[in-house]
Amino acid sequence: MGKSLLIFGAIYLGALIFLSYSNRSSKSSSKDFFLAGSNIGSFLGLFTFAATLFSTFTILGMPDFFRVHGVGAWIFIAVSDLVMVFGILWFGYHLRTRVDKSSFMGMAGFMAAVYKARWVGYVMFATAFIFLIPYVAIQIRGVATFLDQAFPDSVPLWVWAVGLVAIMLLYSEIGGLKAIIYNDLLQGIMLMIVIWIIGIVCLDRMGGMSGMFDQVAAKEPALLSVPGPKGLFDFQFLFGSMVAICMIPFTQPQVSCRLVIMKDHKALGRTAMGLGIFAILVILPTMFIGMYGAFNYGDATPPEFLGNTLLKDQSGPIGALVLIGLIAAAISTADSQIFALGGETRSLLYGEDKKMMRKARYAIVVFALLSLGFALVSSDELVLLARASFAGTALLGPLVFFGLFKKDPSLFKALPLLTGICVLILVGANLGLYATKVAGLRLDLLLLGILTITSLIGAATTKGSQM
Amino acid sequence: MKDTIWKICCITVVVMAILTFTPVVTPVGKASPEVFGMPYTMWMGLLWTMLLVVITYIGTKVHPGFRDEQ
Numbered sequence: 001m002g003k004s005l006l007i008f009g010a011i012y013l014g015a016l017i018f019l020s021y022s023n024r025s026s027k028s029s030s031k032d033f034f035l036a037g038s039n040i041g042s043f044l045g046l047f048t049f050a051a052t053l054f055s056t057f058t059i060l061g062m063p064d065f066f067r068v069h070g071v072g073a074w075i076f077i078a079v080s081d082l083v084m085v086f087g088i089l090w091f092g093y094h095l096r097t098r099v100d101k102s103s104f105m106g107m108a109g110f111m112a113a114v115y116k117a118r119w120v121g122y123v124m125f126a127t128a129f130i131f132l133i134p135y136v137a138i139q140i141r142g143v144a145t146f147l148d149q150a151f152p153d154s155v156p157l158w159v160w161a162v163g164l165v166a167i168m169l170l171y172s173e174i175g176g177l178k179a180i181i182y183n184d185l186l187q188g189i190m191l192m193i194v195i196w197i198i199g200i201v202c203l204d205r206m207g208g209m210s211g212m213f214d215q216v217a218a219k220e221p222a223l224l225s226v227p228g229p230k231g232l233f234d235f236q237f238l239f240g241s242m243v244a245i246c247m248i249p250f251t252q253p254q255v256s257c258r259l260v261i262m263k264d265h266k267a268l269g270r271t272a273m274g275l276g277i278f279a280i281l282v283i284l285p286t287m288f289i290g291m292y293g294a295f296n297y298g299d300a301t302p303p304e305f306l307g308n309t310l311l312k313d314q315s316g317p318i319g320a321l322v323l324i325g326l327i328a329a330a331i332s333t334a335d336s337q338i339f340a341l342g343g344e345t346r347s348l349l350y351g352e353d354k355k356m357m358r359k360a361r362y363a364i365v366v367f368a369l370l371s372l373g374f375a376l377v378s379s380d381e382l383v384l385l386a387r388a389s390f391a392g393t394a395l396l397g398p399l400v401f402f403g404l405f406k407k408d409p410s411l412f413k414a415l416p417l418l419t420g421i422c423v424l425i426l427v428g429a430n431l432g433l434y435a436t437k438v439a440g441l442r443l444d445l446l447l448l449g450i451l452t453i454t455s456l457i458g459a460a461t462t463k464g465s466q467m
Numbered sequence: 468m469k470d471t472i473w474k475i476c477c478i479t480v481v482v483m484a485i486l487t488f489t490p491v492v493t494p495v496g497k498a499s500p501e502v503f504g505m506p507y508t509m510w511m512g513l514l515w516t517m518l519l520v521v522i523t524y525i526g527t528k529v530h531p532g533f534r535d536e537q
Contacts, residue, residue, distance in 0.1 A: 071509040072493065079487050079512055082519035086480045089523060093532040210504025217498070217506075224498035224506035235488050242484065269527035276520040280513075287509070 004320035012324045015186055020171035020179040030105060030357045033176035034343040038104075038261040042270035044181055045262050048336075049271055050278045051184035051191065052254050053081075055333030056142040057386045058282060059195055059326055063309070064302045066290020070223030072233030073290070078283045080245040085276040087246045091404070092259045092268055095250065098404050099260055106340070107256045107400070109347025114403040116410035118348070123420045124396060125344050128253050130427060131392030132341060133367065136334045137374035138385045140164050143330040144375065149307040150323060158376055164327065165372045168335040173361060177261075177343075180335055187332035192282060194325030197318055198310060199285020202292035205313075212288070215295045223294055240445045244390035247397040252390075254333075254340035334371070341367045388430055391444040395422050398448075398455035405459075412458035415451070422447040469529040476526045483515060483522075 031037065040048070065073045099110055108128070112121025144160040171179055206212035213224065222229040226238075249255045262268040289309060297305040310326075311319045346360035378385065399419045403409045429436045429443050436443050486492055492515060498506035505513070527533065 071506055071512070074509055074512040074516075075487060075493055078516050079492075079519070082516045082523075083480060083484045086476075086519060086523050086526060089526050089530060090477060090480075093530065097532065208504070213501070213504050213506060213509075221498065222496075225496050225508055226493045227495065233493070238493070239488055242487070265530075265533045266527075269530065269533055273520070273524050273527055276516075276523050280516050280520070284513075 004317040005323060008317075008320050008324045012186075012190070012328065016167070016171060016183055019182040019186060020175040023175055023178045023182045030346050030353050030360070032178070033357060034105060034339075034346055034360070035257060035261050036177040036181055039263050040181065040258070040261050040267070041263050042267040042274065044185060045258065045267055045271035046274035046278065047188035048181040048184040049255070049258055049275050050282070051188040051329075051332035052258065052336040053248070053275075053333075054188075054191060054279070054282050054329070056139045056326065056330040057333075058286060059191065059329045060142050060146065060302075060306055061386065062283060062286035063289035063293060064305060066287050067293035067297070067305060069228035069230060069232045070220075070225070070294075071287070072226040072228050072238070074283070074287060075226070075238055076233060076241050077245075078279060080242040081279040081283070082276050083242060084246045084248060085272050085279065088249050088259065088272040088275070089269055091401070092249060092272070093265055094404050095256070095259055096262070096265065096268065104260055104347075106344040106347030107251075107253050108344040111399065111403055111416075112348065114409050115413065115416060117413065117416070120399075120413070120416040121348050123416050123423070124399070125341075125348060127393060127396055127419075127423045128251075128344060129341060129367075130423070131389045132252065132254075132337050133371050133374055134378065135386060135389035136337045136367075136371040137378050139330040139334040140371060140375035141378050143326050145303055146306060146310075146326060147323065149303050150311055150319075161372055161375050164331060164334075165368050167327075168331045168338070169365060169368050172335050172339050172364065177257075177339060180332075180339055184332050184336070187328035188278075190325050190328045191332075192278070194321050195282055195285045195289075198314065198322060199288040201314065201318070202285075202309070203288040206288075206292055206295065212291050212295075216291050219295055219298060223291075236442050236445060240391065240442055240448075241387060243397075243448065244387070244394040244444070247394040248390060250400045251393040251396040252337075252340075253344050254336040257340055257343055338364055338367045338371065392423070392426055392430070394444070395419060395426065395447055395451060398451040402455045402458060406462065408463070411462040415455055415458050418454055419451060422451055470531055472529045473526065473531055476522050476529065479522055480519065483519065487515065 062073065062077060104110055108121040108125040111124045112118045140161050143164060144157050147160040148157040171183060203212060206215060216223055220229055226233040249259055262271060293305045293309050297308055310322045314322065342360045342364035345363040346356060349356040349359060396419065399416055402415055426444060426447055428434060438446055492511050493508055500507060502510040
C-alpha cells in the first residue's frame with residue numbers, strides 16, 4: 001500500500017495546492033475572502049454543500065452506525081437529509097431574500113442586525129462556537145485515529161492530527177472561501193469514488209443485496225428493523241435527529257453562508273436537487289459497508305472494524321485511496337467549519353475592513369488550535385458527537401426563523417435571551433452535570449420545544465410578519 | 468396553478484416527514500415484506516428518499532420565488 005499511498009497522496013496534495021493557489025483571493029476584502037464574492041453557480045454549489053455536509057462522519061461514522069444499530073440508520077440520516085434538502089429550497093429562499101447580500105458577512109452579524117442588538121449576534125456566535133469546535137475535533141480525531149491504526153509503528157496520533165490541521169489552515173489562509181470551495185469539488189468527488197469502491201467490494205463479498213441481508217438476519221435479526229439491537233432508534237431519537245438535521249442549513253454558519261453566496265435562487269434550487277441525489281448516493285454504500293461489518297466484525301471495536309474493513313480487507317491501491325479519501329473528507333468539512341467561525345467573527349467586528357479581516361484570520365488560527373486540542377482528548381463516538389453538535393446548534397432555529405419571518409424581531413428580545421439560557425442548559429447536560437432526559441423526554445427536544453413555543457407566542461403578540 | 472402545486476409539495480413533504488415515524492415507514496421489530504432482499508424499513512426508507520428527491524425537483528420548477536426571478 002505504501003507505494004500507492006505515495007502516488008495518490010502526491011496527486012491529491014498537488015491538486016490541493018494547485019486549486020488553492022489558482023483560486024486564491026486576489027482582492028483582499030472580507031467579502032472576497034470570507035464569501036468568495038457571493039457568486040457561486042449550481043455545480044460548485046452542489047459539491048461545496050456536499051463536501052461540507054458529508055464528512056468523516058459519513059465515511060467512518062455511518063458504516064459503524066449501520067453495523068451497530070442496523071437499517072434504522074438510513075432513516076436517521078438519509079430521510080432526514082432529504083427533508084433538509086427540501087427545507088433548503090423552502091426556507092433558503094426566505095433567508096436569501098431577507099439578507100442584504102451587500103452587507104452580509106455571517107449569520108451572527110445578520111442576527112445582530114435584525115434584532116438590533118449586538119449581544120444577539122454573540123449568542124449566535126457562542127452557540128456555533130460551542131457546538132462546532134467539538135464537531136471539527138471529531139473529524140480530526142476520527143482520521144488521526146484511523147491513520148494511527150493504519151501505520152501503528154510510525155508516528156504518534158497527535159502528529160497526524162497536527163498534520164491535518166496544518167494542511168487545512170494552510171490552504172484556507174492562502175485562498176479563502178474560494179479555494180475551499182474548489183477544494184470541496186475535488187474532495188466531494190473523491191469521497192463519492194472511495195465510498196462506492198469500498199461499498200461495492202463489501203456488497204460483492206456478501207453475495208449481493210439478498211445474500212447480504214440473509215447473512216445479517218442469521219447473525220443479528222434486530223439489525224433489520226427499528227429500533228435496532230440496542231434500541232437507539234426510537235421515536236424521540238429519530239424525530240429529534242430529523243429536526244436537528246433540518247435546522248443545519250440555517251443554524252450552522254458553514255452551511256448558511258453557502259446558501260447566501262449562491263449566484264441566484266435558481267442555482268440554489270439546482271444545488272438542492274443535486275444535493276438530494278448526492279446524499280442518497282453517498283449514504284447507500286455506507287449501509288453495504290456497515291452490513292458487511294455486522295456480519296464479519298460484529299463484536300469488534302469501531303477502530304478494529306474500520307481498520308479491517310476499509311484497509312486490511314482491501315487491496316493496496318484501494319486502501320491507499322481510502323486513506324486519501326478519508327483525509328479529504330475530514331478536512332473538507334473541518335476547514336469549512338473553522339473558516340465559517342472566522343466569518344462569523346468578522347461579521348461581529350466593526351471598523352476598517354483590512355484590520356478587521358486580519359483579526360478574523362487570526363481567529364481562524366485560534367479556532368483551529370482549539371479544535372486540535374479538543375481532538376486529542378475527545379471520544380471516538382463520531383456519530384453521537386456529531387448529533388450532539390446538530391442538536392446544539394438546532395436550538396438557534398427558532399431564533400433564526402423568528403428573525404427571518406418577523407418584520408421587527410427586535411420587539412421580542414425574550415427569545416434570544418431564552419435561547420442563550422437553553423444553550424447553557426444543554427451544554428451542562430452534555431458535560432454530564434445532570435441528566436439528558438426530563439420525565440422521559442430528551443432534553444434537546446424539550447428545550448427546542450420551549451423555544452419554538454416561545455417564538456410562536458412572540459409571533460402572536462408582536463406586530464408585523466414577513467411571510 | 469403553480470402556486471397550488473408548490474403548496475401541495477410543501478404539504479406532502481411535511482406529511483411524509485411525519486409518516487416516517489409511524490409504522491408506515493418504521494414498524495417496530497418488523498423486517499418483512501422484503502423487496503430485492505431488502506428489509507421493509509430499508510426499502511421503504513429508500514423509496515421515501517427517492518420520492519423526496521422527486522418532490523424537490525418539482526419544487527424547483529414551481530417555487531413562487533424562483534419564478535419571480537425568471
